Amino acid sequence: MDLNSASSIVLQVLTQATSQDTTVLKPAEEQLKQWETQPGFYSVLLNIFTNHTLDVNVRWLAVLYFKNGIDRYWRRVAPHALSEEEKATLRAGLIANFNEPVNQIATQISVLIAKVARVDCPRQWPELIPTLVESVKVQDDLRQHRALLTFYHVTKTLASKRLAADRKLFYDLASGIYSFACSLWNHHTDTFLQQVCTGDEAAATNALERTLLSLKVLRKLTVHGFVEPHWSVEVMGFLHAVFERLKQFLECSRSIRAENVCRDRLEKTIILFTKVLLDFLDQHPFSFTPLIQRSLEFAVSYVFTEAGEGIVFERFIVQCMNLIKMIVKNYAYKPSKNIEDSSPETLEAHKIKTEFFTYPTLMEICRRLVTHYFLLTKEELAMWEEDPEGFTVEETGGDSWKYSLRPCTEVLFIDIFHEYNQTLTPVLLEMVHSLQASTNMEDTSAILIKDAVYNAVGLAAYELFDSVDFDQWFKNQLLAELQVSHNRYKPIRRRVIWLIGQWISVKFKSDLRPVLYEAIRNLLQDQDLVVRIETATTLNLTVDDFEFRTDQFLPYLESMFTLLFQLLQEVTQCDTKMHVLHVLSCVIERVSMQVRPYVGCLVQYLPLLWKQSEEHNMLRCAILTTLIHLVQGLGADSRSLYPFLLPVIQLSTDVSQPPHVYLLEDGLELWLVTLENSPCLTPELLSIFQNMSALLELSSENFTNCFKIINAYIFLSSSEFLQMYAADLCQSFCEVLKDTTTDGQVQVLKVECNKNNTQIFSSVHLLFLLVCRVRVIIFK
DSSP: OOHHHHHHHHHHHHHHHTOSOHHHHHHHHHHHHHHTTSTTHHHHHHHHHTOTTSOHHHHHHHHHHHHHHHHHHSSTTSTTOOOHHHHHHHHHHHTSOOOOOOHHHHHHHHHHHHHHHHHHTTTTOTTHHHHHHHHTTSSOHHHHHHHHHHHHHHHHHHHTOOSHHHHHHHHHHHHHHHHHHHHHHHHHHHHHHHHHHHTOHHHHHHHHHHHHHHHHHHHHHHHHSOSSGGGOHHHHHHHHHHHHHHHHHHHHHHHSOTTSHHHHHHHHHHHHHHHHHHHHHHHOTTTTHHHHHHHHHHHHHHHHSGGGTTTOOHHHHHHHHHHHHHHHHOGGGSOOSSGGGSOHHHHHHHHHHHHHSOHHHHHHHHHHIIIIISSOOHHHHHHHHHOHHHHHHHHTTOTTGGGSHHHHHHHHHHHHHHHTHHHHHHHHHHHHHTTOSOOOTTOHHHHHHHHHHHHHHHHTTTTTTTTOOHHHHIIIIIHHHHTOOOGGGHHHHHHHHHHHHHHTTTSOOGGGHHHHHHHHHHHTTOSOHHHHHHHHHHHHHHHTSTTOOHHHHHHHHHHHHHHHHHHHHHOOSHHHHHHHHHHHHHHHHHHGGGGGGGOHHHHHHHHHHHHHTTTOHHHHHHHHHHHHHHHHHHGGGGGGGHHHHHHHHHHHTOTTSTTHHHHHHHHHHHHHHHHHTOSSOOHHHHHGGGGHHHHHHHOOTTHHHHHHHHHHHHHHHHHHHHHHHHHHHHHHHHHHHHTOOHHHHHHHHTOOOOGGGHHHHHHHHHHHHHHHHHHHHHHO
């Protein structure tokens, strides 16, 4: 492809490819696809996206096509691979100028340079790193930033390579540029701090951006660039400097307003500092040993003392707690039972931990976690009132839950309590004993403290097994607290029923189950929706426990089932409906046929719920699970469900329907259970078997269930079934044999034949036996 003549043509086609008119767009995309393998095409693209006078959208598209071409045609062994001459020209052009004015395009160029570096650096591209190092030294702000951005993406990409030879090359690179990277980071960091002092917001933001990028480079070099980083004075010096810089940046946050553009970048940089420590600890636990004391002092100071008040923010607290947790739990720091079998490094780390976690320190951490971080916040209480279902979803692990502060504090509490339970058990029990007196309904603070302490007792249930007589506590105090109906006491009603759920499988006498069922029945009628949902959760844990006895539960079955069904109708969010359906399914599964008199309302409601959940496939999966247990509980009486049940099976197992991706596994199980509980083979059951041929073609993990379904049909009515589907089965089986395993062939051979219908199957069985025998001989 001649560059001079081709540039204008390619530019025109790229312009057409940015069109919103599909009649213009589609032909342009087809033409670009044809040019992908033409020599010189990528040189033309390079000229286009580096020409800053052209339309931004056209240049953006040129960069994307160039980047995709690297993935497909850059390696020597790739079909239609680029020539070495063109690649050399492209490499030189990519690093000729770091002056891209558009941020998004600059990022894409940096990424594609890193992609080339992954393949060619340093052997075919030895000049890349020296060029980048020189370019980040220039005074021009734009060139310096773009070079630093590229430096980061190249470092990140090279650090991700895992082959031994590649690791060795990265170690050599890291040792060669580490000193420069440190000085670069220190320079930009000092510049930022100076600009903050002078109040120059724009200059501070620019300096902070460069600080962030240089720190990202150092993070990759520090974590992945050394086999034994503790022997490097520069590496350890940088890691110790991280603590000082963190303090400086946290102090800076006092003077930068929340609405300031720089504030967001500042917090990202602070978090990146903590990520450096966390990643280094994860990859090099023994090299981290000299940092254990300082890390714990720093994290505990900012999270559990007044030092952090007014400057720490939620994500920083989460990171500090993660740092403490990783040190506490780290197996590298735990001596063997036989001390002589432990390494000196392990013993040294363990000694540092033991000296730090003294009784006063542990007591303060425990008390602070419980009485400060466990408290329900104003925002949470407001959400409870305004969106009770949203509150329960967040509390039980919603999408944002795992990134929030509450679960992090609870996990840290569990880990520390497990590690130091002998020290912390008396502390927690003393907090429990201080709450024995009745609570003033007007004292919101006292109610929230009690909620927090009970939360701690539930989280530490297994550790407190020998220290708490939970049965007595339940009878003497907790049961009475469940009966307090005051609206302001609802946090305690919810927390107590949750607490019982945590202890039910740890220590709870079977004789107390009827009393608990009575309390659960009452709470399922509570005025507060959150309390009712939490009660349903505890009921699920109770019914699912291995000490569950059906005879104890039957007197409460009718009322429980009715109340759960009412709750299912009342809640509106998909996640909550799934949860309540799961509880109903568990109840149906445990009491089996005993549920028959009470399922009428649910049977009538499920078709409506199925229709309403058309856009919610996970809710439909929950409905399928409920139907499975319903059919098993109803037995032959489940035939009355067929008008709803069979279309559901039809849809769930039809591979031409998009929802089958989510519903197929449960749909097949429901199909099988329906057949196993059917007294006879109905025309409607016969009809849905037409889905089977396509299912057998999938050759998926559902193969076994498919053959169980076929066997179930033959058991029900072999003659009627085989008359309709024998020929199709023969064809499907023959296709299956071509690309299935020996286990799959065995499943085929297990398909039973009625003695009166062996003629049509005898040839198929003979064929299978012959093919299986031949394959066995070959593999032997």
